[in-house]
Amino acid sequence: MHILVTGGAGYIGSHTCVELLAAGYQVTVIDNLSNSKQAALRRVSEITGREPDFVRADLRDRMTLDALFRDRGFDAVVHFAGRKAVGESVQIPLEYYENNVGGTLALCKAMAKVGIRKLVFSSSATVYGDPASVPIREDFPTCPTNPYGRSKLFIEEILHDLYRSDDTWNIALLRYFNPVGAHRSGRIGEDPNGVPNNLMPFIAQVAVGKRSRLRVFGDDYDTSDGTGVRDYIHVTDLAKGHLKALERLSANPGIVPYNLGTGRGYSVLEMVRAFERASGRSVPFDIVGRRPGDIAICYADPGLASAELDWTADLGIEEMVRDTWRWQSQNPDGYE
Numbered sequence: 509m510h511i512l513v514t515g516g517a518g519y520i521g522s523h524t525c526v527e528l529l530a531a532g533y534q535v536t537v538i539d540n541l542s543n544s545k546q547a548a549l550r551r552v553s554e555i556t557g558r559e560p561d562f563v564r565a566d567l568r569d570r571m572t573l574d575a576l577f578r579d580r581g582f583d584a585v586v587h588f589a590g591r592k593a594v595g596e597s598v599q600i601p602l603e604y605y606e607n608n609v610g611g612t613l614a615l616c617k618a619m620a621k622v623g624i625r626k627l628v629f630s631s632s633a634t635v636y637g638d639p640a641s642v643p644i645r646e647d648f649p650t651c652p653t654n655p656y657g658r659s660k661l662f663i664e665e666i667l668h669d670l671y672r673s674d675d676t677w678n679i680a681l682l683r684y685f686n687p688v689g690a691h692r693s694g695r696i697g698e699d700p701n702g703v704p705n706n707l708m709p710f711i712a713q714v715a716v717g718k719r720s721r722l723r724v725f726g727d728d729y730d731t732s733d734g735t736g737v738r739d740y741i742h743v744t745d746l747a748k749g750h751l752k753a754l755e756r757l758s759a760n761p762g763i764v765p766y767n768l769g770t771g772r773g774y775s776v777l778e779m780v781r782a783f784e785r786a787s788g789r790s791v792p793f794d795i796v797g798r799r800p801g802d803i804a805i806c807y808a809d810p811g812l813a814s815a816e817l818d819w820t821a822d823l824g825i826e827e828m829v830r831d832t833w834r835w836q837s838q839n840p841d842g843y844e
């Protein structure tokens with residue numbers, strides 16, 4: 509099986525390439541390197557002993573995309589490429605819609621032209637917005653609260669329309685909760701540009717001495733210790749979920765959303781303490797005001813993925829913080 513991985517040089521994409529290559533899939537990556545480094549793919553080869561083909565191009569470059577699909581004989585596509593910073597999406601919404609929605613339209617058109625209709629799409633738990641209750645099931649209402657989240661929901665809707673127009677498409681909409689961690693080798697991991705937006709890379713950069721203190725956004729939520737609770741999931745578990753989804757697409761399931769989370773939530777302070785234990789470093793923090801748009805608590809009901817994909821997360825919080833620390837301490841400046 510030959511898989512096209514869009515955005516495969518990025519954080520989740522590179523970890524998924526490792527699992528695909530290790531499982532014997534042939535892999536071609538298309539990435540414009542707008543938020544990643546080609547070094548990640550060299551390290552994927554180092555880990556697996558196999559090399560993904562790499563095409564540096566934007567997904568919206570239709571000529572390149574058409575030529576790729578014409579020449580390479582892909583069997584399915586795993587689609588990660590997109591922009592993902594919530595705050596930035598509020599500042600430059602058109603860029604987000606153009607890249608995320610426009611890139612997906614270009615991809616699906618190119619797939620349709622050559623009759624490839626198996627697609628695994630990176631959606632997000634952000635499509636649920638602020639849920640009325642937890643754990644969150646796939647049939648909960650969707651109500652994203654920012655342009656990034658809406659771009660994911662619009663893409664889900666577009667893919668539903670595509671399926672209604674032609675029910676030979678098979679599409680898995682994978683709604684990730686909070687991906688963290690790194691490959692256990694310490695060779696690939698999350699390498700954010702500038703100041704990290706997300707909790708885990710921020711904690712890691714404080715522990716390694718790149719930043720002085722963490723700001724904890726609010727301790728007055730209705731949670732056990734007042735700080736926000738999230739369903740953190742190890743990126744290797746997440747990557748394996750894509751292989752399970754690809755297997756499932758062969759059984760012609762149509763279009764199905766799946767939550768990929770552990771089903772368990774941890775607070776910000778629990779993550780800080782776990783990281784301190786794993787790293788032996790202290791992570792000083794200040795409690796500051798709530799971050800606009802944040803919700804108190806969010807975790808998945810991963811039951812559907814367990815029942816239909818035969819997928820559950822194996823790795824717990826100890827592995828998440830241990831592997832993040834290994835990556836951060838061995839690569840303090842990321843791939844530079």
Ligand code: NAD
Nearest residue numbers: 515518519520539540541542543544566567589590630632
């Ligand atoms: P990432 O930024 O590390 O990876 C995305 C990759 O896509 C990057 O390598 C980037 O260079 C590439 N890219 C972006 N636009 C492109 C375009 N137009 N053409 C070609 N390549 C392009 O992000 P990630 O954390 O690996 O996330 C992967 C996917 O998962 C994204 O779609 C993201 O929205 C989604 N997701 C991420 C999270 C998370 O917290 N990391 C959570 C839920 C969903």
Ligand code: WQD
Nearest residue numbers: 594632634705706707708710723724725736737738776802
């Ligand atoms: C986690 C918790 C913060 C940073 C985001 C996107 C979501 C998805 C995953 C793509 C919250 C707190 C954070 C900091 C803090 N991405 N925090 N200090 O907000 O749950 O989800 O990433 O799809 O769409 O919204 O993740 O890691 O930013 O925050 O106290 O410096 O950590 O308030 O409670 P979030 P996060």
